[in-house]
Amino acid sequence: MDLEVTSAGADASGTYTTLRVTGILDLSTSQELIDAGLRVLWHDSGLALDLSQVRFMDASGVAALSALARSAERESRTFAIAAASFPVRRLLQILDLTEEWIPAPRTRTETG
Secondary structure (H helix, E strand, C coil), X not given: CCEEEEEEEECCCCCCEEEEEEEEECCCCHHHHHHHXXXXXXXXXXXXXXXXXXXXXXXXXXXXXXXXXXHHHHCCCEEEEEEECHHHHHHHHHCCCHHHHCCCCCCHHHHC
């Protein structure tokens, strides 16, 4: 029951809005993330999640991410995880979802 979801705002191009998620993402809190994410997807062209402050995530957290990704795809909107804590990244690696939701870091030549 320890989750905080706040908006970090839209990116400069208006492509997506980032939600910053802090705390524990589990069965008791995953619906809160889904509700917040769907509100963004209804109003903006995309959703990015900053999960760098998530201390724990279980299977219901993964299900919430999957639900948001499916909703974004259904509405032709973007979905990505902009940042992830070690526990989140590790769970996504185990489930082979890292490449699907977490963009690869840019190389030096791509960033200039």
